[in-house]
Amino acid sequence: MSSHQLDLASLIGLPALDRESGVAVSPDGRCAAFGRNPDGAWRIYLLDLEQPNAPAQCITPGAGAYFRPRWSPDGRWLAYLHDLDGGENYDLWLMELQTHQQHLLTPQTPFALQPTYDWSPDSQRLVVLAEPEGMFQPFILDRTQGWREDHALMAELPFLASDVSWSPSGEWLAVITEARGQDHQLFLVHAQSGEVRPVLGPGALPWLVQACAWSPDGQRLALTVPRGEHIQAAFYDLRTSRLTRLDDLPFDLDSPDWSPDGRRLVFTAQFGASNHLLVVDLETGQYGQHKIGSGIHHTPRWAPDGQVVDLVFESPHTPPDAWRVHLDGRASQITHTDAAGLELEQLIPPQEITYPALDGRQVPALLYQPRQVKQSGPAVIYLHGGPNWLAQIEWMPFIQHMLSRGWTVLAPNYCGSIHYGRTWQLANRFDLGGGDSDDVAAAARFLVEKHLAAPDRIAVTGRSYGGYLTLSVMTRFPELWAAGSAVAPFLNWFTAHANSRPDLQHWDLENFGHPQTDAALYQERSPFFYLDRLQAPLQLISGAHDPRCPASESIQAQQALQALDKPCELLLYPDEGHVFHQTRNRVDHLLRCEAFLARSLE
Numbered sequence: 030m031s032s033h034q035l036d037l038a039s040l041i042g043l044p045a046l047d048r049e050s051g052v053a054v055s056p057d058g059r060c061a062a063f064g065r066n067p068d069g070a071w072r073i074y075l076l077d078l079e080q081p082n083a084p085a086q087c088i089t090p091g092a093g094a095y096f097r098p099r100w101s102p103d104g105r106w107l108a109y110l111h112d113l114d115g116g117e118n119y120d121l122w123l124m125e126l127q128t129h130q131q132h133l134l135t136p137q138t139p140f141a142l143q144p145t146y147d148w149s150p151d152s153q154r155l156v157v158l159a160e161p162e163g164m165f166q167p168f169i170l171d172r173t174q175g176w177r178e179d180h181a182l183m184a185e186l187p188f189l190a191s192d193v194s195w196s197p198s199g200e201w202l203a204v205i206t207e208a209r210g211q212d213h214q215l216f217l218v219h220a221q222s223g224e225v226r227p228v229l230g231p232g233a234l235p236w237l238v239q240a241c242a243w244s245p246d247g248q249r250l251a252l253t254v255p256r257g258e259h260i261q262a263a264f265y266d267l268r269t270s271r272l273t274r275l276d277d278l279p280f281d282l283d284s285p286d287w288s289p290d291g292r293r294l295v296f297t298a299q300f301g302a303s304n305h306l307l308v309v310d311l312e313t314g315q316y317g318q319h320k321i322g323s324g325i326h327h328t329p330r331w332a333p334d335g336q337v338v339d340l341v342f343e344s345p346h347t348p349p350d351a352w353r354v355h356l357d358g359r360a361s362q363i364t365h366t367d368a369a370g371l372e373l374e375q376l377i378p379p380q381e382i383t384y385p386a387l388d389g390r391q392v393p394a395l396l397y398q399p400r401q402v403k404q405s406g407p408a409v410i411y412l413h414g415g416p417n418w419l420a421q422i423e424w425m426p427f428i429q430h431m432l433s434r435g436w437t438v439l440a441p442n443y444c445g446s447i448h449y450g451r452t453w454q455l456a457n458r459f460d461l462g463g464g465d466s467d468d469v470a471a472a473a474r475f476l477v478e479k480h481l482a483a484p485d486r487i488a489v490t491g492r493s494y495g496g497y498l499t500l501s502v503m504t505r506f507p508e509l510w511a512a513g514s515a516v517a518p519f520l521n522w523f524t525a526h527a528n529s530r531p532d533l534q535h536w537d538l539e540n541f542g543h544p545q546t547d548a549a550l551y552q553e554r555s556p557f558f559y560l561d562r563l564q565a566p567l568q569l570i571s572g573a574h575d576p577r578c579p580a581s582e583s584i585q586a587q588q589a590l591q592a593l594d595k596p597c598e599l600l601l602y603p604d605e606g607h608v609f610h611q612t613r614n615r616v617d618h619l620l621r622c623e624a625f626l627a628r629s630l631e
Contacts, residue, residue: 377429420446
């Protein structure tokens, strides 16, 4: 296998579990619900955990993609989200388990919902985050009535709401909002009166919170909070309004979840490009670390019996699947991806390295090298999006295919990437397209200096903010690149900001600047105004319904390049948004990306 090219269509076509939604186990522990795409589109499936070898049952046929299943506390209903065309205008559906009848709770709503919601403890209502007035705020829907035009705002918070959970007592909603910079703030909203109580720390200052989880008795919240260089764990007691912290640890904590008896907490713990589970025994103070392998563990949640943690795990040779981790460290797999004859164990994991930035800093990165390494061969710089995200040790079939062609791949975690310390995460704030672009240019020069790539055989590609960086480095450092492919990019800060949702505009203002008062910066960091500098062929790939990086960004760039008589290939997918949900479109655009890059690299 190592001497032949991997079939890209087969690799991309392997079904996967929806890692962001995770695994939802019914209150009686007998059934698991999850998102999966075995037929090329994301659907909700039910699996009988008492008969794990029986096939999972699809409950959501039809167009579009379905996500985030959540059981009602009484186990009679399953809620889930539906995205019809990729535009992220989610609809909320319910299915009654006994009859399998399905009900749409948000018909004809011309506004977006955040992809997070929660059930009331009595299973009669749901809280959603909606933006009918242009700003995400909490609303409560009756299970039997759904959304009404006269729905009253539950509470008016000072910032855009991004996450919500209902206390087990039914009294309070915990709402996380965006705040200043890349921070978030926690508010408690009384579910009956709408009273708003900010969670404050020392000096009556807002306590910055990344994630939270209710204790089973509804009296405490487990929080993850910035402290020093890392995201640490803390507790908020509703009875005393006091905050206490757990011990500081040398990594970031996320995704807290309480065991049903309230004795334990589970987190994901991440420093760098992989993570593990951290189980904290609150009675003994002991910590237990667990991992299935070298990879990424997503959304750990305690099963109803409190003896196992359910999660999604992936690695460079393991597509995302559902797993259970037992308290003694054993792990058992719940879903099994059919590898269709592909020898996945032969896929190549990356090395975690650092390389020198242009200013001497050390940039963390993942280096993928083909089995038959050729000195000064072709190479691709692969850029993650975000920008406050990172390249991880995860399932990356496109990179594996490039390796099988003999291409070296370097995925830099440029300044602004998360999980390398808070200083690194904030290093490109108000400098987007500056220091991070320098880090990408340094990656290309590193490959040449180490004889890992020929200077005239390096391409660059990325998605979303990674697509923006692709254009940024191709216009700022045009001599470095043989070709570039930008997927779902933006190129013009002015138009991208003007055409964005309010939550995305808020992030721009807090992390880049204002299009009027900082117009010079907006101009300087917009590749659209410097397309005449391009020296290499460019490919642009967009979804027509993209609400984050609108397709108009790529269309106007292609038109400008045509006027300059410079080569540019535009691929526009009419039935996709920012994330391509349909397997046929994921396969098609990656095959075209590969062919485009190969024309310049081979």
